[in-house]
Amino acid sequence: MSDEYTRSRIKKRFGVVLAPDETPLQAYTRHGIVFFRSLLIALVLLLPAGVATLFRFLLFVPPPFEQPARWPLILIAINVLGVLAYLYYKFVDWRNDALILTDQRLIYIEQTILLAQQQREAALGKVQNIRFIAQDFIARILNYGNIHIETAARGSDISFGPIHNADQAQREIMARVQELRVDTSAQLMRQTLLHRLYPDTEEPPDLPVLAGEELGAEFQGRLLLPFLPPNPLLDGDTITWHKHGYFLFLRIFRAIILIGLLGGAIFLLRLPGVPKILWLPWVVGVLAAIAYLIVQYQLWMGDIYMATSDRLHDIYRTPFGLFGESRRSAPLERIQNISYDKPGLIPNLLNFGDVRIETAGEKDLTFDRVPQPEEVQSEIYRRQEIARLRQQQRERDEIADWLITYHQIDRDILD
Numbered sequence: 001m002s003d004e005y006t007r008s009r010i011k012k013r014f015g016v017v018l019a020p021d022e023t024p025l026q027a028y029t030r031h032g033i034v035f036f037r038s039l040l041i042a043l044v045l046l047l048p049a050g051v052a053t054l055f056r057f058l059l060f061v062p063p064p065f066e067q068p069a070r071w072p073l074i075l076i077a078i079n080v081l082g083v084l085a086y087l088y089y090k091f092v093d094w095r096n097d098a099l100i101l102t103d104q105r106l107i108y109i110e111q112t113i114l115l116a117q118q119q120r121e122a123a124l125g126k127v128q129n130i131r132f133i134a135q136d137f138i139a140r141i142l143n144y145g146n147i148h149i150e151t152a153a154r155g156s157d158i159s160f161g162p163i164h165n166a167d168q169a170q171r172e173i174m175a176r177v178q179e180l181r182v183d184t185s186a187q188l189m190r191q192t193l194l195h196r197l198y199p200d201t202e203e204p205p206d207l208p209v210l211a212g213e214e215l216g217a218e219f220q221g222r223l224l225l226p227f228l229p230p231n232p233l234l235d236g237d238t239i240t241w242h243k244h245g246y247f248l249f250l251r252i253f254r255a256i257i258l259i260g261l262l263g264g265a266i267f268l269l270r271l272p273g274v275p276k277i278l279w280l281p282w283v284v285g286v287l288a289a290i291a292y293l294i295v296q297y298q299l300w301m302g303d304i305y306m307a308t309s310d311r312l313h314d315i316y317r318t319p320f321g322l323f324g325e326s327r328r329s330a331p332l333e334r335i336q337n338i339s340y341d342k343p344g345l346i347p348n349l350l351n352f353g354d355v356r357i358e359t360a361g362e363k364d365l366t367f368d369r370v371p372q373p374e375e376v377q378s379e380i381y382r383r384q385e386i387a388r389l390r391q392q393q394r395e396r397d398e399i400a401d402w403l404i405t406y407h408q409i410d411r412d413i414l415d
Contacts, residue, residue: 038090255293
């Protein structure tokens with residue numbers, strides 16, 4: 001298939017216009033199982049038409065020379081036409097979604113007829129990892145699954161599927177990513193050398209950033225109550241997570257109930273004949289409840305998880321720092337795997353879970369009960385990739401130093 005034909009077909013079918021210097025490599029579409037499920041639903045939707053047909057011929061047999069009733073036919077026709085319209089909608093919706101691989105990027109197309117069209121892109125140079133998932137036994141038998149593309153750019157991960165031969169798609173995309181990384185590394189090495197030799201004419205290679213506009217203002221937010229800090233909290237290149245606000249509520253629930261009961265007791269204490277001495281235990285109870293609430297709030301505030309430009313930290317601070325803090329850390333370059341889990345109904349409803357960080361030569365870290373665990377996982381992956389790119393640049397600078405020194409020595413000897 002020629003490049004121009006592929007380019008024109010992509011434009012016609014998906015409405016994607018590629019750049020003049022961009023070469024399409026592959027277009028992945030959803031597996032036929034998606035439309036087959038719609039066919040099964042259509043059969044269920046046709047049940048009223050079948051029942052109406054049976055009802056008409058069994059119970060509405062007209063006497064001789066009389067016209068049969070037409071309303072059952074009208075209902076059957078409406079039911080059949082509605083199901084056909086549903087099938088057409090599902091067929092078009094199944095065909096017009098795609099994941100397009102070019103020599104420069106991945107393009108995810110999600111179209112809903114007459115309602116919306118979404119297009120998301122991920123530069124191949126920012127792809128970190130690609131996972132394929134066979135969801136069940138049937139998926140393994142029919143050889144289909146979903147692929148999830150994790151990127152260094154926050155918020156640009158792509159999930160698509162189910163597609164045929166998802167494992168093969170994973171290998172194809174990753175092969176192109178590795179090829180691009182080799183080319184990019186060579187270009188950056190050349191740019192580094194030119195900058196070191198001719199700093200007035202050549203700009204230094206751009207390094208990826210962690211803070212600023214790239215993260216986006218929406219990353220910092222999610223206030224549950226005015227007195228709670230943003231979760232997560234972004235401060236420069238440091239991100240801090242607290243446990244989900246649900247666990248703060250569990251901590252202070254008893255104190256809130258006690259304060260409420262003591263507030264209601266005021267009406268009893270003000271009744272005629274009630275001894276004034278009873279106000280003393282009431283005041284003590286209120287002060288104790290408030291102190292308990294503050295301590296529990298401080299315990300929640302002091303249990304934090306932090307990611308910096310080069311390390312992860314699991315920190316526990318005692319209330320007001322009176323008894324110090326304990327800290328466990330792991331460098332980003334030692335992270336081997338990151339997974340998350342939402343165990344149970346409440347975690348899924350409130351969207352919190354545990355993020356497990358497996359490291360090499362270090363004790364594993366677990367970020368327990370953090371909100372949006374999938375975002376925590378993606379952010380750690382992103383920082384790990386940026387740390388890797390920065391380390392590679394430091395290695396290129398070191399090689400450039402050796403080459404420049406060799407160049408100077410060689411020139412001195414020739415002179």
